[in-house]
Amino acid sequence: MAGNPAKRNQNLYCEYHQEPGHTIDDCGNLKNHLDRLVREGKLRHLLHHLGGRQEQTSVDSRQSTLRPPIGTINVILATPGRIGSHPFRVMSVARLPVEADDGESKRAKGMASPIIGFLDEDKVGTIQPHDDALVVTLRIEGYDVKRVLVDQGSAMEVMYPDLYKGLKLRPEDLTAYDSPLVSFKGKTVTLKGLIRLPIQTGSDIVEVDFIVVDTYSPYTAIVARPWLHALGAVTSTLHQKVKYPSEGRVKEVIGDQVVAWGPADKASCKDLEKVLVGSNPERFFQVGSELSPQEKEKLVDFLRKNVDVFAWDAYEAPGVDPNFICHHLNVSSAVTPKKQPPRRPLKEHADAVREEMMKLKKARAIKEVFYPEWLANTIVVKKKSWKWRVCVDFTYLNKACPKDPFPMPQIERLVDLTMGHLRMSFLDAFQGYHQIPLTADNQEKTTFVTPVGNYHYKVMPFGLKNSGSTYQRMMTRMFELQMGKSIEVYIDDMVVKSKLVSNHVRDLGDVFEILRKYRLHLNASKCSFRVRSGKFLGYMVIHRGIEVNPGQIRAIHSRQPARNPKEVQKLTGMIVALNRFISCSADRCRPFFLLLNKWKGFE
Numbered sequence: 385m386a387g388n389p390a391k392r393n394q395n396l397y398c399e400y401h402q403e404p405g406h407t408i409d410d411c412g413n414l415k416n417h418l419d420r421l422v423r424e425g426k427l428r429h430l431l432h433h434l435g436g437r438q439e440q441t442s443v444d445s446r447q448s449t450l451r452p453p454i455g456t457i458n459v460i461l462a463t464p465g466r467i468g469s470h471p472f473r474v475m476s477v478a479r480l481p482v483e484a485d486d487g488e489s490k491r492a493k494g495m496a497s498p499i500i501g502f503l504d505e506d507k508v509g510t511i512q513p514h515d516d517a518l519v520v521t522l523r524i525e526g527y528d529v530k531r532v533l534v535d536q537g538s539a540m541e542v543m544y545p546d547l548y549k550g551l552k553l554r555p556e557d558l559t560a561y562d563s564p565l566v567s568f569k570g571k572t573v574t575l576k577g578l579i580r581l582p583i584q585t586g587s588d589i590v591e592v593d594f595i596v597v598d599t600y601s602p603y604t605a606i607v608a609r610p611w612l613h614a615l616g617a618v619t620s621t622l623h624q625k626v627k628y629p630s631e632g633r634v635k636e637v638i639g640d641q642v643v644a645w646g647p648a649d650k651a652s653c654k655d656l657e658k659v660l661v662g663s664n665p666e667r668f669f670q671v672g673s674e675l676s677p678q679e680k681e682k683l684v685d686f687l688r689k690n691v692d693v694f695a696w697d698a699y700e701a702p703g704v705d706p707n708f709i710c711h712h713l714n715v716s717s718a719v720t721p722k723k724q725p726p727r728r729p730l731k732e733h734a735d736a737v738r739e740e741m742m743k744l745k746k747a748r749a750i751k752e753v754f755y756p757e758w759l760a761n762t763i764v765v766k767k768k769s770w771k772w773r774v775c776v777d778f779t780y781l782n783k784a785c786p787k788d789p790f791p792m793p794q795i796e797r798l799v800d801l802t803m804g805h806l807r808m809s810f811l812d813a814f815q816g817y818h819q820i821p822l823t824a825d826n827q828e829k830t831t832f833v834t835p836v837g838n839y840h841y842k843v844m845p846f847g848l849k850n851s852g853s854t855y856q857r858m859m860t861r862m863f864e865l866q867m868g869k870s871i872e873v874y875i876d877d878m879v880v881k882s883k884l885v886s887n888h889v890r891d892l893g894d895v896f897e898i899l900r901k902y903r904l905h906l907n908a909s910k911c912s913f914r915v916r917s918g919k920f921l922g923y924m925v926i927h928r929g930i931e932v933n934p935g936q937i938r939a940i941h942s943r944q945p946a947r948n949p950k951e952v953q954k955l956t957g958m959i960v961a962l963n964r965f966i967s968c969s970a971d972r973c974r975p976f977f978l979l980l981n982k983w984k985g986f987e
Contacts, residue, residue, distance in 0.1 A: 392404055392405030392406075393405055393406075396410075398410070398411060422499060423499075453523060453526060453527055453528040498629050498632065498633060498634045499634075500618045500627045500628070500629065500634055502620045502622075502623045502625070502627070506620070506623040506625055507622070507623055509638075510623065510624045510641060511641055514641065516621065516624070516639075516641050517533055517534075517535075517621065518533070518534040518619055518620075518621045518624060518625075518626070518639045519531055519532065519533055519534070519603070519639055519640055519641075520532050520534055520626065520637050520638070520639050520640065521640070522583055522584075522585065522605075522607065522637070523583070523584040523585075524547070524551070524581055524582070524583050524584075524605070525551055525581045525582060527550065527551065529547060529550070529604050529605060530604065531602070531603050531604045532603065532604060532605045532606070532607055533603040533605070533606045533607070534606075534607055534612075534619055534626060534639070535606050535607070535608055536608065536609055536612055536619055537608075538606055538608035538609065539608060539609060539610075540593070540595050540608055540610070541592045541593065541594045541595065541605065541606060541607050541608050541610065541611060542594065542595050542597055542605060542606040542608075543579070543594040543595065543596045543597070543604075543605050544597060544599070544601045544603060544604055544605060545598060545599075546604045547604040547605050548576070548596055550604075551581075553579065553596075555576070555577070557579055558576055558577025558578060558579050558596060559577055559578045559579065560577060560578070561575055561577050561578035561595060562575075563575075565595065565597065573597050573598075573599050574597060574598040574599060575595060575596070575597055575598075576596040576597065576598055577596055578593055578594070578595055578596070579593070579594050579596060580592065580593050580594075581594060583607065583611060585615065585628070585635070585637055586630060586635050587630065587631070588615060588628070588630050590611055590614045590615050592607070592610060592611050592614075593610070612626075615628045616628050616629050617637075621639075624638065624639035624640075624641060625637065625638055625639065626639075656670040656671065656672065656673060656912055656915070657670070657671055657672070657673040657680075658670055659671055659684050659687075661688065661691060661908075666696070667696050667908070668908065668909070669684065669687050669908055669911070669913060670908075670909070670911060670912045670913065671683055671684065671687075671912075671913045671914055671915075672912070672913070672914045672915040672916065674916065675914060679885070679914070682889060683889060683913060683914050686889050686892065686893070687913065690893075690896045690900075692900065693896050693899050693900055693905060693906055694814070694905060694906050694907070694908045695814040695905035695906070695907065696814075696908065700814075700905065701814045701815060701818075701819055701905040702903065703818070703819045703820065703821055703843065703903065704819050704820055704821070704858065704902055704903055704904055705902065705903060706821045708858075708861070708902060709820055709821075709854070709857065709858040709861070710820070710821050710822070710823050711820055711821070711822050711823065711826075711844040711848070711850075711851065711854045712823050712826065713781070713785055713822075713823075713826040713829055713848070714785055714786060715781070715784045715785055715826070715829060716784050716785070716786070719783075719784035721757035721758045721829075722758065722759075722780040723756075723757075723758065723759035724759060724760055724761045724777065724779075724780065724833075726761065726833055727761050729762070729764065729835070732772075733764040733772070734835045736764050736772035736774055737762050737764065737774055737834050737835060738834070738835060738836060740772075740774040741834055741836060741839070744839075747815075747818065748842065749818050749841060749842055749843045750839040750840065750841055750842060751827070751839060751840060751842055752837050752838065752839050753828055753831050753838050753839060753840045754838070756828055756831035756838055756840070757828070757829075758780070758781060758828070758829045758830070758831055759831050759832070759833055759838065760776050760777050760778055760779075760780070760781065760830075760831070760832045760833070761776075761777050761832065761833060762774055762775065762776055762777070762832055762833065762834060763775045763776070763777050775846060775847055776830070776832045776845060776846075776847055777847075778830070778845075778847045778848055778849070781829060781830070781848070781849075782847075782848065782849040785848075785849045785850065787849070787850070788849075788850035788853040788854070790850075790853040790854075790856060790857050792852070792853070792856055792874075792875075793856075793872075793873070793874050795874060798872045798874055801868060801872055802872050802879055802881055804883070805881040805882055805883050806882065806883060806884070806885050806916065807881070807882045807884075807885050807888040807914050807915075807916070808879055808880065808881050808882070808914075808915055808916070809879065809880040809888070809892060809911070809912065809913045809914060809915070810877075810878070810879050810911060810912045810915070811878040811879070811880065811895075811906055811911050812876065812877075812878070812906065812907045812910035812911055813876055813878075813904060813905065813906060813907065814905045814906060814907040815907075816855065816876040816904075817843070817844050817845065817846055817851060817855065817876075818843045818844070818845075819843070819903075819904060819905065820843060820844040820854060820855065820858060821842070821843055821844070822841055822842060822843055822844050822845075827840050827841060827842055828840050830845060830848075852875050855875050855876060856873075856874070856875050859873045859875070859878075860873070862898050862899075862902050862904070863895070863898060866894065866895065866898070870882065870891040870894065870895070871891075871895055878895075880892055880895050888914055892913070936958065936961060936962060937962075939958060940955075940958050940959070940962075943955065943958075949979070949980065952976055952979055952980060953980055955976065956973060956976045956977065956980065959973055959976075960973070
């Protein structure tokens with residue numbers, strides 16, 4: 385503070401300035417008084433003018449950035465580089481020439497720098513409340529670059545592999561940079577070098593030094609304090625905006641919340657291309673649409689040579705050898721066989737059951753039985769595709785069977801092992817459960833009633849208590865040497881993964897040889913080959929990491945407010961499925977869990 389320190393009141397002390405003479409309340413009152421004077425315009429003569437900014441001499445070379453973008457390219461702390469330069473000191477803003485009349489230009493120059501602030505009106509268009517990061521789209525080197533994180537806690541701009549490749553940069557374009565860079569996990573991040581590139585926002589251009597790193601990230605780049613300070617920008621994650629002064633006005637860069645919490649553009653499972661096996665349009669393979677012509681040709685040729693591994697009809701999938709795996713019910717001898725009372729199905733349900741029986745007879749998966757001891761009813765439910773699914777209610781039979789304690793893989797661990805691979809193929813078995821035989825002495829226990837008679841299964845059906853354990857046991861035996869290396873399996877979900885693009889066909893070949901050996905056939909219409917992303921065990925797995933399944937997000941956003949305890953229970957179940965992506969999820973959901981405790985407190 386100004387003035388003679390000896391004349392200050394030594395009994396007063398400011399914790400903020402750490403000196404005597406006044407209190408922290410006096411500082412707050414002074415700040416509020418100055419803010420009021422600024423809003424009333426009484427301090428306009430003390431504000432800085434835009435004319436004091438340094439004009440960059442190379443504006444003419446940047447005029448081409450006024451054209452449409454060339455294309456679209458879908459808190460780390462670093463000390464300044466030890467390369468003999470100080471990039472922050474030479475940063476400046478270059479303003480592209482715009483056509484305006486002299487009157488407007490003079491008025492703009494004569495105006496003081498506008499006051500930057502955020503009001504409640506700035507929340508319009510955002511989803512409130514939220515804790516989303518500020519993710520924007522910026523024009524970098526002529527490209528509209530999506531998923532750029534604005535991080536005012538970072539001291540350096542960072543560029544990730546997607547942007548490096550999208551800009552077609554080469555190692556010779558980079559400058560050496562040897563300052564250490566450490567990630568949140570404490571690991572040293574691989575640095576490629578340093579490069580200076582222009583970032584354009586409206587008519588303003590800021591040249592920024594990017595550190596190029598070779599690591600995975602959900603973002604294409606991070607812009608940090610150097611860019612914000614050079615532009616004179618102020619950010620607000622609450623309002624999802626970046627505001628900066630330009631030409632006497634306040635301009636905005638608006639964030640995208642959907643991009644912030646949604647999957648990246650390349651994390652789409654729909655980017656598949658169908659390739660016919662022959663002349664039959666119903667027989668096809670699905671391969672990644674982003675493959676190069678050479679890579680696609682090599683993959684299609686490989687799949688056509690191994691077409692015997694696939695099945696398009698039940699006759700083409702005879703099933704696994706019973707000597708290798710067979711499902712046992714192990715029904716307790718102390719349990720008395722039970723018959724469920726027959727139900728009266730609707731006509732459309734009865735028709736669906738008859739159609740399903742025709743398919744199972746054709747596949748030789750069922751056999752008619754007379755005078756059964758066990759008898760179950762059929763249940764007909766709608767699929768997501770609005771087709772009918774026919775199930776069997778094995779409630780009594782499952783109660784008579786002990787639990788199979790076969791160890792199941794941890795879903796989180798499998799997903800973690802899958803991420804970070806440049807090429808993946810997602811495989812699905814053709815009627816996988818029905819390819820496993822059921823022991824002869826247990827077949828009649830699976831008898832169920834239909835409008836056309838009573839039948840029992842000859843193969844392992846859906847709905848049995850330990851069917852998942854039997855399937856996982858089979859897959860573990862088959863891929864014991866490959867699991868954790870080139871393939872991950874959870875029951876009937878399989879993903880073949882390769883860190884090197886050139887090794888993926890070879891890894892697929894090893895998996896296909898094992899499938900051929902044990903006679904397990906794949907459903908080509910549900911397989912996707914050589915892709916960079918896909919859904920695995922409910923997660924969106926991409927080469928950069930793991931992202932939330934957009935379908936789960938849409939399901940929560942589309943729900944109406946809970947009106948009764950049952951709906952609260954459904955909501956908490958949906959949120960728990962996303963707890964991996966929600967910080968402090970247990971604390972945030974605590975009010976819901978307390979509400980579910982004996983249904984107390986619901987209004």
